[in-house]
Amino acid sequence: MIAPRRLLTALIAWTVVSPAAGAAAQASTATISANVATLAKLTLSRSTAAFPDADPDTMPQVAATGGAITISVKARARPATVVLLTVQASGDLRSGLSVIPATNITWTATGTGFVAGTVSAVSPVTLASWTGSGLRSGTQSLFFRNLWTHPTGTFTVSLVYTLTSP
Amino acid sequence: MTRTARALATAALLALAVGARPAGQGRGGGGTPQLDLSVSPLSVTFASADPDTTPIVAAVPVVVSVRVRQNPGPWTLTVLAGGDLLAGSATVDISNVSWTATPAPPFQNGTLSKTVAQRLASGTGNVNPAQNGSVTFRLVNSWTYTAANYTQTVVFTLSAP
Numbered sequence: 001m002i003a004p005r006r007l008l009t010a011l012i013a014w015t016v017v018s019p020a021a022g023a024a025a026q027a028s029t030a031t032i033s034a035n036v037a038t039l040a041k042l043t044l045s046r047s048t049a050a051f052p053d054a055d056p057d058t059m060p061q062v063a064a065t066g067g068a069i070t071i072s073v074k075a076r077a078r079p080a081t082v083v084l085l086t087v088q089a090s091g092d093l094r095s096g097l098s099v100i101p102a103t104n105i106t107w108t109a110t111g112t113g114f115v116a117g118t119v120s121a122v123s124p125v126t127l128a129s130w131t132g133s134g135l136r137s138g139t140q141s142l143f144f145r146n147l148w149t150h151p152t153g154t155f156t157v158s159l160v161y162t163l164t165s166p
Numbered sequence: 167m168t169r170t171a172r173a174l175a176t177a178a179l180l181a182l183a184v185g186a187r188p189a190g191q192g193r194g195g196g197g198t199p200q201l202d203l204s205v206s207p208l209s210v211t212f213a214s215a216d217p218d219t220t221p222i223v224a225a226v227p228v229v230v231s232v233r234v235r236q237n238p239g240p241w242t243l244t245v246l247a248g249g250d251l252l253a254g255s256a257t258v259d260i261s262n263v264s265w266t267a268t269p270a271p272p273f274q275n276g277t278l279s280k281t282v283a284q285r286l287a288s289g290t291g292n293v294n295p296a297q298n299g300s301v302t303f304r305l306v307n308s309w310t311y312t313a314a315n316y317t318q319t320v321v322f323t324l325s326a327p
Contacts, residue, residue: 034211
């Protein structure tokens with residue numbers, strides 16, 4: 001009888017100490033992913049600029065009417081990459097067959113990242129640059145170099161502003 | 167079979183019967199709550215969007231199913247993020263992720279945290295049959311985020327203390 005009693009005791013003890021099968025907590029793990037793609041948005045306060053006629057002796061630099069252009073830039077860029085804003089003329093200033101080189105247009109600028117420059121019809125010129133994502137704004141004031149040697153006429157040219165966010 | 171052997175066999179069957187009690191049914195009549203939790207899908211994805219036109223990016227809703235049995239007291243479903251949204255060295259604070267949940271109650275809206283588990287649902291007693299909740303996670307969109315693919319884990323925990 002000793003062995004059966006021990007077995008019975010062991011069975012009862014196992015029953016008493018066996019853990020409950022139910023759990024007091026259940027957990028589930030999920031993964032969150034967010035795709036943030038590069039994106040760039042450029043806004044100019046106006047899309048035209050005009051230089052009035054003036055005497056080259058009294059006004060060697062003619063400011064564009066309407067004052068400075070306000071430029072707003074929004075960009076999302078990859079880590080440690082440069083967001084670049086450039087300006088390039090579509091060509092030289094033209095009035096019929098008369099031509100004035102685009103390099104006669106210059107600008108000054110205000111705002112973090114903005115720099116002064118001279119328009120080129122050959123290659124884009126940096127107007128502003130920053131590192132990384134963000135919202136930036138500044139102003140650009142356009143000037144025309146007024147010379148006695150310029151041909152007469154009403155000249156036009158397009159300036160192309162390009163914002164890149166790599 | 168002797169009387170002793172018969173008694174032993176009976177005792178063993180009784181012991182096995184008690185040991186094989188249904189899950190969650192504890193001894194002493196109080197019982198251990200039986201909890202069932204499922205989350206589907208197990209991936210939440212925010213698509214890229216223009217912050218100007220989509221200031222809040224919503225993911226496809228997640229269905230959270232909760233079943234609580236043999237529970238005489240309160241129960242709680244929480245969610246805890248493992249950290250901020252990460253992409254290499256780039257981060258987006260996890261507090262930019264919030265959720266809306268229905269039906270309310272027992273589900274409730276909230277914002278993810280990486281330090282304190284946030285309540286997603288709660289109640290008292292049993293929830294049987296299981297109740298489904300629709301949880302829509304939302305990401306505050308911003309121009310200041312670095313362009314990258316971010317990931318992070320979140321842990322849903324259903325508990326009945």
